[in-house]
Amino acid sequence: xxxxxxxxxxxxxxxxxxxxxxxxxxxxxxxxxxxxxxxxxxxxxxxxxxxxxxxxxxxxxxxxxxxxxxxxxxxxxxxxxxxxxxxxxxxxxxxxxxxx
Numbered sequence: 192x193x194x195x196x197x198x199x200x201x202x203x204x205x206x207x208x209x210x211x212x213x214x215x216x217x218x219x220x221x222x223x224x225x226x227x228x229x230x231x232x233x234x235x236x237x238x239x240x241x242x243x244x245x246x247x248x249x250x251x252x253x254x255x256x257x258x259x260x261x262x263x264x265x266x267x268x269x270x271x272x273x274x275x276x277x278x279x280x281x282x283x284x285x286x287x288x289x290x291x
Contacts (some may be wrong), residue, residue, distance in 0.1 A: 194289070195288070196288075197225070197287045199265075199284070199286065201215040201285075202282050203282075204274075205278065205280075213279060214267065216265075217263040222263045225289060238255050239253060239263070243289075244286045247275075254287065262264050265285070283291050
C-alpha cells in the first residue's frame with residue numbers, strides 16, 4: 192500500500208547541538224496513521240522511506256520516529272533548505288509520498 196501522499200504543515204525546528212540539523216514534524220494523527228499503515232516498510236532506526244516535496248523540490252529520504260513526541264521527523268538537508276529558502280522557526284507546507 193505504498194504510494195499514499197500526506198500533506199503536512201509544520202514549524203521547522205533546529206535540533207540543539209553542534210550538528211545543526213533542521214527537522215519538520217509530522218502531526219501526531221498523521222504519524223499514527225503512517226505507523227499503522229506502513230509499519231512493514233520500517234528500516235534502520237525505525238525509519239520509513241518517503242519522497243518529500245517542498246515547493247519545486249522533491250527528494251527521496253526517510254522520516255524517523257521521535258521518541259519524545261511520538262511523531263515522525265523529516266530531516267531537512269542544508270541543500271534543500273538553501274534551494275527553497277527554508278529557515279528555522281518558519282512554518283512550511285510539504286508533502287510526503289510513502290514508499291520507496
